[in-house]
Amino acid sequence: MSTTSKHVHSAPETAGAPRSSDAALRRTLLAVAREAAAAGAAVLAERGRGNVAAQTKSAAGDWVTDFDRRAEIAVREVIAAARPNDAITGEEYGSTVPAQPSGYRWSIDPLDGTANFVRGIVYYATSVAVFGPLDGAAEAAASTAVTEQTPGESLAADGAAIDAGTHAWLAGAVNAPALGTEYYASMGDGAWLVDSNQVPGVSSRRGGSAARAQRLHGGDPEASGKLVATGFGYDAQRRQFQVGTLLDLMPDFANMRRIGSAALDLCLVADGTLDAYAEYGTQEFDWAAGALIAAEAGVPVLRPRTEPGWQAAGHLDFDALPAEEPAKK
Known part of the structure; x- marks a missing residue:
């Protein structure tokens, strides 16, 4: 990573x-x-x-x-x-x-x-x-x-x-x-x-x-039927990049949810409703509070260092998230 x-x-x-x-x-x-x-x-x-x-x-x-x-x-x-x-x-x-x-x-x-x-x-x-x-x-x-x-x-x-x-x-x-x-x-x-x-x-x-x-103490990393949440950008090429990356994560999860609020995605990981969350291209104000709440619940959290970047939380392989999306053709 x-x-x-x-x-x-x-x-x-x-x-x-x-x-x-x-x-x-x-x-x-x-x-x-x-x-x-x-x-x-x-x-x-x-x-x-x-x-x-x-x-x-x-x-x-x-x-x-x-x-x-x-x-x-x-x-x-x-x-x-x-x-x-x-x-x-x-x-x-x-x-x-x-x-x-x-x-x-x-x-x-x-x-x-x-x-x-x-x-x-x-x-x-x-x-x-x-x-x-x-x-x-x-x-x-x-x-x-x-x-x-x-x-x-x-x-x-x-x-x-x-x-x-x-x-x-x-x-x-x-x-x-x-x-x-x-x-x-x-x-x-x-x-x-x-x-x-x-x-x-x-x-x-x-x-x-x-x-x-x-x-809050997060969910059980050993639980079966785990759910991962995500969100998608408005640009078609970015969505394709996001979908492709998230599909690579799916063998570790039973299904995916798209709730529509990054802040609540992170909070739902913190309370154990969701097992993980990953999204590319969110803004700082989307994740600032939710990432702290998830981290304080004892959940691993990934904050981006670049914009755009990956914001993630929960028990998933952060190394499987590419650092950058491909350049537009």
Whole structure:
């Protein structure tokens, strides 16, 4: 596997207990992530019945709606109020960098699964995550360049900073209002699910209820009938490349699912509903929160180092994923 284009990660192993100030900061960041994701999800919950009006962005099926825009504004307002010096990168409104940046950057997808949302398919969510210096490493990172680029400026720089132990994805939340579920995680504190549809006292694989969070531990790698999830791009040649690669993986799985939300694919691997997920060409805001949630559930996670690249999670052969798609003819 080429480490220049791929970064494999699971729940972090720390040399010792985190400093109390670091733990407190991560709790604060997680609280902001959850509040922001809930604010976006509240906008999405306003959806009524029937199809939703949408405009095409880059290709047929690549849609944006007024809900996307309003949800992103709601998410940004929460983050800006709580963390005014943090940078924000969102799907609809791009990057915002404050005059005195803190070194922390939020990656948000206000509506992951827009095509599902437009059609009334319930698998969609608001995804919010934050990347930044690890355990007081901001000063060291400021004085010693990890790469030629600053962490937060590119996938390669972020991956190098993660490898160097100066930066990490610190907290994230995925809130799916039509499912009544909220997934969240902070680095080193595990991944959790609150399922408002779960009746208290009735056992289930997910467990939990509206008042109780259930810690997630992924699925059983030895289980039979394993399912792998994926998604496909809008370009025909890219889809052909994706399909060919995924077919090579299928001998290890009983079947494949295409749910339509990368964030929820990753969360469903974290809670054991799915056994694995792999997709080529997703954007950072698609996987930022979900990848952290899966990693904190103890699931192996692959983050891309290049754009486009492979994002994957679960018990599958990451080495079987080609680093690059063939050049267009």
